[in-house]
Amino acid sequence: MIYQLTKDATVEELEAAGLGSNYAIRNGALFPSDANGVPWTAAYIQAHADPITDLHEDMAAEQKARSTYQHLIKLTDDPGITDALRFLREREVVHFQRFGEALRIVQEYMQCKKIF
Incomplete structure (x- = not known):
């Protein structure tokens, strides 16, 4: 770009x-x-060796990126740039959702009883 x-x-x-x-x-x-x-x-790069903390950090980063793309869309009138930024913004939304799914899976795993 x-x-x-x-x-x-x-x-x-x-x-x-x-x-x-x-x-x-x-x-x-x-x-x-x-x-x-x-x-x-x-x-x-943020990493804390705790999967729940790290996934929350990842989700926050995706939201920050989404809001940055939204702000950049407001700053341009070039249709090609706007289209590319919209694609990138929507990709961040999907990433946020996938990290949310991973967070749910990790939380469920951590709550289940482990039998060895």
Whole structure:
């Protein structure tokens, strides 16, 4: 999507959009960072070795992603971008549902009596 939106942009347009330093360092290459330019780090990954806690964390991450896509949809009027963002948003909803199903299965397993 980023390549599609910036492929015909001039250096001046990239600079005006605040992407001048990114262009100077990386040309057209993507660089995983947040909207403020803070690079992605594995520190963002949450894991607690407790399946219920981890599944709740996963579900929360899916909801955060869904709301981000919804916000991005509001920021664009490009039909191609909107369609792609809607697809990604709906995918997050499905992921949330699957994690919810996994959570239910884990909770049921943890409540059942174990006989060895």
